[in-house]
Amino acid sequence: MSRRDDLRRPEELVAAGLIDPTRLTEIARVAERFALAITAPVLDLIDPDDPNDPIARQFVPSEEELAAATDEVADPIGDGPYTVMPGLTHRYPDRVLLKPTHLCRVYCRFCFRRETVGHGETTLSEAEIDAAIAHVAARPEIFEVILTGGDPLVLSDRRLAAILDRLEAVPHVEVVRFHSRVPVVDPERITPETARSMRRRFATWMVIHVDHPRELTPGAAAAIGRLVDAGVPVLAQTTLLAGVNDDAAVLEALFRRLVALRVKPYYLHHLDRAEGTARFRTPVAAGQALMHALRGRLTGIAQPTYVLDIPGGAGKVPIGPTWIVPEPADPAADPAVAAPEGAPRRWCVEDPAGRHHDYED
Ligand SMILES: *Cc1c(COP(=O)(O)O)cnc(C)c1O
Numbered sequence: 546m547s548r549r550d551d552l553r554r555p556e557e558l559v560a561a562g563l564i565d566p567t568r569l570t571e572i573a574r575v576a577e578r579f580a581l582a583i584t585a586p587v588l589d590l591i592d593p594d595d596p597n598d599p600i601a602r603q604f605v606p607s608e609e610e611l612a613a614a615t616d617e618v619a620d621p622i623g624d625g626p627y628t629v630m631p632g633l634t635h636r637y638p639d640r641v642l643l644k645p646t647h648l649c650r651v652y653c654r655f656c657f658r659r660e661t662v663g664h665g666e667t668t669l670s671e672a673e674i675d676a677a678i679a680h681v682a683a684r685p686e687i688f689e690v691i692l693t694g695g696d697p698l699v700l701s702d703r704r705l706a707a708i709l710d711r712l713e714a715v716p717h718v719e720v721v722r723f724h725s726r727v728p729v730v731d732p733e734r735i736t737p738e739t740a741r742s743m744r745r746r747f748a749t750w751m752v753i754h755v756d757h758p759r760e761l762t763p764g765a766a767a768a769i770g771r772l773v774d775a776g777v778p779v780l781a782q783t784t785l786l787a788g789v790n791d792d793a794a795v796l797e798a799l800f801r802r803l804v805a806l807r808v809k810p811y812y813l814h815h816l817d818r819a820e821g822t823a824r825f826r827t828p829v830a831a832g833q834a835l836m837h838a839l840r841g842r843l844t845g846i847a848q849p850t851y852v853l854d855i856p857g858g859a860g861k862v863p864i865g866p867t868w869i870v871p872e873p874a875d876p877a878a879d880p881a882v883a884a885p886e887g888a889p890r891r892w893c894v895e896d897p898a899g900r901h902h903d904y905e906d
């Protein structure tokens with residue numbers, strides 16, 4: 546089977562009709578700063594005649610990327626201080642990020658790690674992987690290892706198996722989680738053997754990154770099916786992006802399709818403030834309104850948690866919407882209902898239709 550090449554050079558964007566030739570010089574400057582790659586299956590999804598194509602918007606560079614807004618930073622989620630050695634980020638006690646490569650199959654224009662992915666030192670050496678796994682082995686509180694990057698599925702099956710074999714030798718590692726865009730953007734990479742080799746002593750989970758329902762092609766659906774059939778539970782993470790998916794009908798279609806493919810929507814990410822990503826930004830209130838609109842109308846198993854990675858490294862937290870708030874203080878409230886000093890016990894709760902109800906503890 547012949548696989549068509551990725552699009553990696555600005556000239557190829559012109560040839561594919563994705564940018565006007567007059568923009569070539571500027572776009573080449575963007576591509577020098579932030580890596581560029583579009584796989585053939587993704588290219589097939591783009592309608593070059595649609596200036597608002599939601600797939601093109603995610604992957605085709607724009608001149609706007611060179612104008613960093615003042616609130617944008619190189620390390621928006623604060624990985625730096627928690628990176629204890631090359632490729633290993635340890636922020637939470639029970640789980641670590643292991644980044645065996647900084648390469649991806651596609652480069653998203655809104656990537657939160659765009660300063661590190663796709664350039665510089667790209668792949669960990671054997672010795673660096675050994676050192677990272679020694680860090681894990683020395684800490685029994687580490688329950689889960691998250692393989693991310695970059696995209697770990699850029700590595701060959703042989704190199705992945707070597708990492709999984711070494712993790713299998715650490716008895717307290719009970720879960721290994723992959724974060725990857727590959728099942729969507731290069732589904733043929735997920736062969737039945739790849740999927741089978743992930744079935745291990747520990748539970749292997751796959752979290753796919755998918756932002757628009759059109760990305761879930763028959764090929765992607767088949768790759769997901771191979772993973773689930775091999776015993777690898779699949780979750781999805783989606784980044785909320787202006788002009789791509791900041792629309793209740795688009796999100797609803799995406800989350801429904803995922804559940805129909807046996808994938809649980811896990812997180813809807815509020816966009817991190819990486820440099821040159823202003824055109825994708827949405828207000829928090831808009832994200833909350835979208836999540837509010839989906840509650841009740843969309844099956845509960847298709848509802849992700851809307852999260853913010855707090856700038857600076859404080860961690861990820863759910864950011865709403867809020868369905869229940871304390872009632873204004875009621876001095877006549879029944880004193881027989883015990884509540885800790887100062888804690889509210891009378892609440893106002895909203896239902897999916899927007900009606901308000903009293904609720905008392
Ligand atoms: C996002 C992240 C995780 C995973 O967080 P979950 O909420 O468990 O998905 C782990 N470590 C770091 C450093 C992270 O940024």
Ligand code: SF4
Nearest residue numbers: 649652653656695726
């Ligand atoms: S696949 Fe993930 S890490 Fe790679 S460019 Fe996209 S957002 Fe960044």
